[in-house]
Amino acid sequence: MPTVHSSPYLPIDNLAILSLLRPIPGEKPRKSSSGGLMRMFKLFPMLTSGCKMVALLGRPRKPLLKDSATTGTIFGYRKGRVCLAIQDDPHCVPMFVIELPMLTSLLQKEMASDIVRIALESETKTHKKKLLEEFVWAVYCNGRKVGYSIRRKQLSDDELHVMQLLRGVSMGAGVLPSPNEKETTMSDGELTYMRARFERVVGSKDSEALYMINPGGAPGPELSIFFVRAR
Numbered sequence: 001m002p003t004v005h006s007s008p009y010l011p012i013d014n015l016a017i018l019s020l021l022r023p024i025p026g027e028k029p030r031k032s033s034s035g036g037l038m039r040m041f042k043l044f045p046m047l048t049s050g051c052k053m054v055a056l057l058g059r060p061r062k063p064l065l066k067d068s069a070t071t072g073t074i075f076g077y078r079k080g081r082v083c084l085a086i087q088d089d090p091h092c093v094p095m096f097v098i099e100l101p102m103l104t105s106l107l108q109k110e111m112a113s114d115i116v117r118i119a120l121e122s123e124t125k126t127h128k129k130k131l132l133e134e135f136v137w138a139v140y141c142n143g144r145k146v147g148y149s150i151r152r153k154q155l156s157d158d159e160l161h162v163m164q165l166l167r168g169v170s171m172g173a174g175v176l177p178s179p180n181e182k183e184t185t186m187s188d189g190e191l192t193y194m195r196a197r198f199e200r201v202v203g204s205k206d207s208e209a210l211y212m213i214n215p216g217g218a219p220g221p222e223l224s225i226f227f228v229r230a231r
Helices: 038-040 105-109 156-164 181-188
Strands: 069-076 080-085 098-105 118-120 136-141 144-150 172-176 191-204 208-214 221-228
Touching: 069 105, 069 156, 069 208, 080 105, 080 156, 098 105, 098 136, 098 221, 156 221
Parallel strands: 118 221
Antiparallel strands: 069 080, 069 191, 080 098, 118 136, 136 144, 172 191, 191 208, 208 221
């Protein structure tokens, strides 16, 4: 898969992803975003075990999000691998769950860059399934291939635990209590999460994109997730 650069000003050769990218006209490069959920996620290494919630955005007086917005959750133990869950509604079972082949701590470092792009590419060429129903995915983060992952058929106990705790949360970031608090905290570190709403854009039956809706009012999406199937 051709490189997908983290900067919006560098060329991208993958036509499927290129068709989904959104230009940010008139915006000058900046070292960091003006705020938002990703900034909260960057602070996780500084948290103490006594902090069980970093930030939970209150319910707005006026609706800021479309009813069609998709919910995306990135979570994982600090010393373990990070997971991605996608839901049509926070109260529903995720339609897509995958454990990414990268540590939570490494993803936090990637978030220090201006824009984070995660690309998942399915090499299946049968096209008998819907795109998000594919099982095997090659995973890229800011243009670098980090490995392969298999979509979950069923939620693990830890994943189900996270979904239940966040059932009433539409967006936010923080630290969650682990199922086995003492044992897990000692071995894998704390269970961190970031949940946001995403605008879902379907390019074709073989390409989709999720753009994070930033409640901080930043000019462009800070986190984009791409799904592409080989043709």
